[in-house]
Amino acid sequence: MSKTKLWEAHRTPAIDACKRFNKAGGFKGTAIDPMWLILEATREWGPIGSEWGYDVISESVERLGDGWILHTCNIELWYLHDHCGKCSVPSTGNTWLVFTKTNGELKYDDEASKKSRTDAISKALSWLGFGADVHMGIFDGNKYADLFEEEKKEQGNKEEKRGNNEDKLPNNDEEEWTSPDEDDNALGVVKENYAAIKEKFGASAKWHQQILENFLGVETDSLDEVTGAIKKLNEDQMRDLIGYQKTKLGAKGE
Secondary structure, rough: OOOOOHHHOOOOOOHHHEEEEEEEOOOOEEEEEEEHHHHHHHHHHOOOOOEEEEEEEEEEEOOOOOOOOEEEEEEEEEEEEEEOOOEEEEEEEEEEEEEEEEEEEEEEOOOOHHHHHHHHHHHHHHOOOOHHHHOOOOOOOOOOOOEEEEHHHHHHHHHHHOOOOHHHHHHHHHHHHHHOOOOOOOOHHHHHHHHHHHHHHHOHHHHHHHHHOOOOOOOOOOEEEEHHHHHHOHHHHHHHHHHHHHHOOOOOOO
């Protein structure tokens, strides 16, 4: 068995799980959505707590000058391996609990503990190869440097070529969204979010197709089949889709 099998299986993240960032001092790069990493780990080992998980070893806060307090979380991520039993990876995550803004105002982050823990989990998974292409700088190199921009251009060209009709709800037919269970409100929430994403970002059908295929394991041959595929999702898939929609709607529009 290849010793890099795990690494190779999860090294390249989905484009929708990545975003560019720029920080003070000219530092810039590509960040991965932690939920994508957890989803990939779940695909590999199952739900967290079954064949993989993590233990918090310690948490601490440290004052680093006036107006700066750092929260640190040390964990041990573990997973079960067929040949060597329980394996573990130590990791550390940090978040500013208190920091000073450029205008001198003190800012307190009441989610610092959660962020430090998530940071530690993400780092541990990255050492196992999850999203490794990003951490190795491949997404910032020649191969992927313009990946996000090219994807936007390609989508724009498709929309122009198809007369911007590919992303409409099929014939605006409400029946297309009707659930067989009259008490099921989840589909109604998905429909509302679908329309909101279209209004805010434009390419809603294409985005939903990517989520269905990359995260929910549902294949669609064309954008015309997206709403039909959504109708057939089970309860857990529908709930996951709503979660992805909320995350998308919380992002800034282009």
